[in-house]
Amino acid sequence: MSEKQVPIIAFNQVDLSFGDTHVLNNVDLEIEAGKFYTLLGPSGSGKSTILKLISGQLTADSGDISFEGQRVNDVPAEKRKVNTVFQNYALFPNMNVFDNVAFGPTLKGMNKTEIKNKVKEMLNLVKLSDFVDREIDELSGGQQQRVAIARALANDPEVLLLDEPLSALDYNLRKSMQYELREIQQRLGITFVFVTHDQEEALAMSDWIFVMNDGVIQQNGSPEDIYDEPINHFVADFIGESNIVDGIMKEDYVVHFVGKDFENVDAGMRPNERVEVVLRPEDLDLTSIENGKLVVTIEDQSFRGDYYEITARDDDGNEWQVQATNSAIIGARVGLTFDPEDIHIMRFNESEDDFDARLESYEDDDEI
Amino acid sequence: MRVWKVMRTMMKSKQQRQIFYIVPYGIWLLLFVVAPLILMLFQSFTTASGHFTFSNYAAYFGSGTYLRMTFNSVWYAFLITVITLVISYPTAYLLNQLKQKQFWLLLVILPTWINLLLKTYAFIGLLSKTGTVNNFISLWGIAPQQLLFSDWSFLLVAAYIEIPFMILPIFNSLAEIDSRLSQASHDLGANKWQTLRYVIFPLSMPGVKAGIQAVFIPSLSLFMITRLIGGNRVITLGTAIEEHFLVTQNWQIGSTIGVVLIAAMIATMLLTRDRTRKNLRK
Amino acid sequence: MHKKFRWSNLYLVFVFVLLYLPIFFLIIYSFNAGDVMQGWDGFSLKHYTELFVDTRILEIVVNTFLVALLSSLLASIIGTAGALYIYNQRHQLAKNIFLSLNNILLVSPDVIIGASFLILFTVVGFTLGFTSVLLSHIAFSIPIVVLMVLPRLQEMNPYLVTAAKDLGANNLQMLSRVVLPVISPGILAGFFMAFTYSLDDFAVTFFVTGNGFSTLSVEIYSRARQGVSLEINALSAMMFLVSLLLVLIYYFISNRSSKGKKRGGTNLVMPATEGL
Numbered sequence: 019m020s021e022k023q024v025p026i027i028a029f030n031q032v033d034l035s036f037g038d039t040h041v042l043n044n045v046d047l048e049i050e051a052g053k054f055y056t057l058l059g060p061s062g063s064g065k066s067t068i069l070k071l072i073s074g075q076l077t078a079d080s081g082d083i084s085f086e087g088q089r090v091n092d093v094p095a096e097k098r099k100v101n102t103v104f105q106n107y108a109l110f111p112n113m114n115v116f117d118n119v120a121f122g123p124t125l126k127g128m129n130k131t132e133i134k135n136k137v138k139e140m141l142n143l144v145k146l147s148d149f150v151d152r153e154i155d156e157l158s159g160g161q162q163q164r165v166a167i168a169r170a171l172a173n174d175p176e177v178l179l180l181d182e183p184l185s186a187l188d189y190n191l192r193k194s195m196q197y198e199l200r201e202i203q204q205r206l207g208i209t210f211v212f213v214t215h216d217q218e219e220a221l222a223m224s225d226w227i228f229v230m231n232d233g234v235i236q237q238n239g240s241p242e243d244i245y246d247e248p249i250n251h252f253v254a255d256f257i258g259e260s261n262i263v264d265g266i267m268k269e270d271y272v273v274h275f276v277g278k279d280f281e282n283v284d285a286g287m288r289p290n291e292r293v294e295v296v297l298r299p300e301d302l303d304l305t306s307i308e309n310g311k312l313v314v315t316i317e318d319q320s321f322r323g324d325y326y327e328i329t330a331r332d333d334d335g336n337e338w339q340v341q342a343t344n345s346a347i348i349g350a351r352v353g354l355t356f357d358p359e360d361i362h363i364m365r366f367n368e369s370e371d372d373f374d375a376r377l378e379s380y381e382d383d384d385e386i
Numbered sequence: 387m388r389v390w391k392v393m394r395t396m397m398k399s400k401q402q403r404q405i406f407y408i409v410p411y412g413i414w415l416l417l418f419v420v421a422p423l424i425l426m427l428f429q430s431f432t433t434a435s436g437h438f439t440f441s442n443y444a445a446y447f448g449s450g451t452y453l454r455m456t457f458n459s460v461w462y463a464f465l466i467t468v469i470t471l472v473i474s475y476p477t478a479y480l481l482n483q484l485k486q487k488q489f490w491l492l493l494v495i496l497p498t499w500i501n502l503l504l505k506t507y508a509f510i511g512l513l514s515k516t517g518t519v520n521n522f523i524s525l526w527g528i529a530p531q532q533l534l535f536s537d538w539s540f541l542l543v544a545a546y547i548e549i550p551f552m553i554l555p556i557f558n559s560l561a562e563i564d565s566r567l568s569q570a571s572h573d574l575g576a577n578k579w580q581t582l583r584y585v586i587f588p589l590s591m592p593g594v595k596a597g598i599q600a601v602f603i604p605s606l607s608l609f610m611i612t613r614l615i616g617g618n619r620v621i622t623l624g625t626a627i628e629e630h631f632l633v634t635q636n637w638q639i640g641s642t643i644g645v646v647l648i649a650a651m652i653a654t655m656l657l658t659r660d661r662t663r664k665n666l667r668k
Numbered sequence: 669m670h671k672k673f674r675w676s677n678l679y680l681v682f683v684f685v686l687l688y689l690p691i692f693f694l695i696i697y698s699f700n701a702g703d704v705m706q707g708w709d710g711f712s713l714k715h716y717t718e719l720f721v722d723t724r725i726l727e728i729v730v731n732t733f734l735v736a737l738l739s740s741l742l743a744s745i746i747g748t749a750g751a752l753y754i755y756n757q758r759h760q761l762a763k764n765i766f767l768s769l770n771n772i773l774l775v776s777p778d779v780i781i782g783a784s785f786l787i788l789f790t791v792v793g794f795t796l797g798f799t800s801v802l803l804s805h806i807a808f809s810i811p812i813v814v815l816m817v818l819p820r821l822q823e824m825n826p827y828l829v830t831a832a833k834d835l836g837a838n839n840l841q842m843l844s845r846v847v848l849p850v851i852s853p854g855i856l857a858g859f860f861m862a863f864t865y866s867l868d869d870f871a872v873t874f875f876v877t878g879n880g881f882s883t884l885s886v887e888i889y890s891r892a893r894q895g896v897s898l899e900i901n902a903l904s905a906m907m908f909l910v911s912l913l914l915v916l917i918y919y920f921i922s923n924r925s926s927k928g929k930k931r932g933g934t935n936l937v938m939p940a941t942e943g944l
Contacts, residue, residue, distance in 0.1 A: 422784030511705035607777035
């Protein structure tokens with residue numbers, strides 16, 4: 019029996035403006051306990067704002083913010099069971115590593131032994147056990163990061179908020195920290211809410227992603243759902259690479275774009291409805307003109323290590339990005355091929371719920 | 387421990403914290419910054435019996451004595467400023483070329499940390515009739531001169547005291563000038579003097595202005611030095627104020643002169659304020 | 669080029685000699701067996717012994733340091749509160765107004781401060797003496813404490829406060845465990861500057877000291893008016909040592925804060941033109 023749990027955090031029509039800027043536009047969201055959530059979006063999308071509303075740093079203009087069903091809008095930051103890892107770490111320079119991590123427990127009035135054990139446990143978790151007595155200014159960026167995480171976790175929060183914590187780290191360190199954070203979250207079993215503008219990072223780490231833009235949640239879902247089935251142009255563009263062209267759904271399973279009809283796997287739309295067609299570069303292949311579904315001219319290519327990123331243009335003037343394992347000749351006319359399953363259709367102004375409903379309606383048909 | 391409890395409750399919100407801070411600070415502001423100046427202003431508009439009047443100002447601006455004294459004071463201050471500027475600018479310029487700038491600068495500043503009275507007293511010793519200078523010149527057969535209690539001794543001692551205060555801002559201003567500018571100037575064919583005149587000096591003007599401000603205003607208000615070194619020959623606005631407050635007990639005129647001094651101070655600050663656009667400095 | 673080098677060096681030497689001659693002159697004559705600053709009658713320590721049995725001077729020295737210590741302590745507390753208040757101001761206009769008000773006492777001539785304080789005390793009916801001097805010293809020291817503490821507050825990472833609250837600190841804990849420790853170098857510098865201002869002050873003290881109480885500066889003034897006494901020279905030598913010590917301390921304090929130093933220049937603040 020699946021009983022719907024009370025979400026650990028819920029936003030109901032939360033709205034916030036700073037002067038003339040409407041930062042959050044009647045946002046609804048639910049966060050379940052024990053999962054890794056990511057708020058993903060460009061700068062100014064409102065993702066950090068949501069984080070600060072959860073931690074209590076900001077107050078909403080209207081709407082309800084609840085923890086486990088209880089409205090917490092008026093509860094001050096220091097009283098909430100939430101802790102934050104800040105982008106610039108904000109470690110206390112007048113204290114060493116131990117004192118920083120012990121800060122929360124000390125305030126709670128735990129005794130010396132308890133505090134010592136807690137700090138040890140936390141530093142072990144972030145793999146910094148040998149750094150107990152170090153001064154903050156002796157630490158590298160990555161080490162400060164971990165201390166910040168240990169410090170926040172030492173408080174036994176139910177939810178850990180992370181505000182773009184990895185943005186200052188170099189590439190390799192970033193990648194390894196992504197694994198570690200995921201590991202820590204799974205080991206502790208608490209809820210993580212992670213903010214980033216890096217969609218690769220979001221896809222790699224999360225159980226669930228909220229994609230944001232302009233103060234509105236554009237789409238939310240698992241990484242696979244968001245990647246495979248973006249519901250609007252913004253999400254399709256923001257997540258992964260996309261080729262997006264205008265098209266017409268002539269009828270179920272037939273879509274018309276760049277002057278031709280193609281077989282695809284979407285249905286449930288009005289006949290001849292105008293839609294957007296999404297094809298991911300990695301789903302496209304270069305082939306001979308006869309075998310291709312489209313004809314394109316190669317314009318540019320760059321070597322990316324594990325693939326060639328090729329830019330091509332069709333006769334209608336649309337640009338196509340292709341990821342191919344083999345290189346192409348610039349200026350050559352070649353064929354572009356893809357599978358029907360790779361064509362993703364986006365209706366204009368379709369909400370997530372409508373999308374899910376439509377999906378259910380014709381996916382059931384398939385199962386017959 | 388009750389104090390802590392009270393403090394803790396008081397600090398509950400930012401509002402309350404601000405009240406906690408502003409109470410002592412605000413009391414100080416009102417009592418010791420605003421009130422004294424207002425009181426002085428009032429005194430200048432009052433008679434000895436407490437009635438409102440313009441007579442103090444009338445007396446001040448009407449009488450030849452006061453105006454002459456004011457003019458002299460301004461003139462002395464001007465001379466002192468010029469003398470210190472002439473001595474300090476080259477010093478600051480040359481110091482700026484040296485390697486151990488910080489050390490030499492510290493040497494320049496050290497005298498300012500020595501009590502003013504002592505330095506002035508040193509000059510009493512030097513310039514008195516039985517003092518060293520007279521001793522020195524008597525070696526050459528010149529009779530002991532009355533060096534103290536003259537205009538010149540006053541100017542000398544005042545300039546001596548003020549020199550470091552003129553050197554420092556000019557030095558800072560010069561040090562901020564990008565050294566590549568002089569290189570560029572030489573590269574374009576200017577010699578050292580031309581570079582100084584057309585490039586360095588104009589760019590150091592903010593420092594010069596600051597120095598003038600730092601020297602001119604105190605020079606108007608000197609009173610201790612005038613008494614010890616200048617005797618009754620030299621009277622500045624500062625001396626006049628001290629005289630009226632502490633000797634003749636005429637606080638009304640004393641306050642009037644005080645207001646004049648404040649006005650002179652504001653005027654000087656306006657004239658010498660830094661009009662260059664500063665970048666956002668923390 | 670080489671010749672010019674020599675001239676400029678000579679000029680600098682000349683200026684430094686000029687600056688230090690009077691001081692060394694004083695110190696040298698403190699060892700003079702005679703009683704005037706003229707000639708040389710042989711080496712003697714008699715003026716120092718004279719100094720150390722002069723109970724009046726010794727009492728005044730104690731008073732001077734006591735006033736300096738107390739006033740700088742209280743000024744540091746009130747000044748830090750003021751700096752916190754100004755730092756927390758949201759509106760730039762309010763901030764600027766308070767900063768301007770703060771700096772009034774710093775830029776005003778001492779005569780004006782002294783005279784206006786005298787009026788204040790008299791109007792209020794306050795007797796002149798130790799307390800009036802103490803209050804006045806606190807008053808003119810507060811602005812410099814604010815100017816030493818405020819930059820530290822502005823340099824501080826504001827997220828430290830957010831982090832402290834995030835971890836559960838209330839306002840008192842946030843202040844005592846995070847903010848005050850982080851700005852403590854500024855508070856220390858402010859305390860030190862206040863101490864120095866107080867030690868050196870002449871003019872303001874002169875106006876508000878009344879008849880009974882005296883500080884070193886005021887006492888030296890009285891004695892100097894009466895003429896030369898080599899005991900004062902001995903006193904000068906001692907005070908020169910104290911000043912040297914203060915400058916060294918100051919040098920270390922201002923060098924520890926290498927942040928915020930203007931390029932090439934210096935942050936060095938000088939004691940105001942006290943007593944002028």
